Amino acid sequence: MHDVTIKTRENGPLLVTGPIRLTDHLGNVYDLTGKENVALCSCGQSAKKPFCDGTHRACGFIAGEIAPAPPPPPA
């Protein structure tokens, strides 16, 4: 079992579940106290980056990638 799961949302953010430490590009830590889930913007349009603020719904963001099937086991 994994401690952290990152789930892509169709046409939406990356939903991160589990204990994480999120920093900005300078290494400053975001306060995630009390948050079990964090939605990270993947559309680039949020006014609250790196967090999703729901703008993806209004900007026409399309992302429906599906993870590829695992390769077959070796024969």
Ligand code: FES
């Ligand atoms: S993914 Fe929600 S605002 Fe960008």
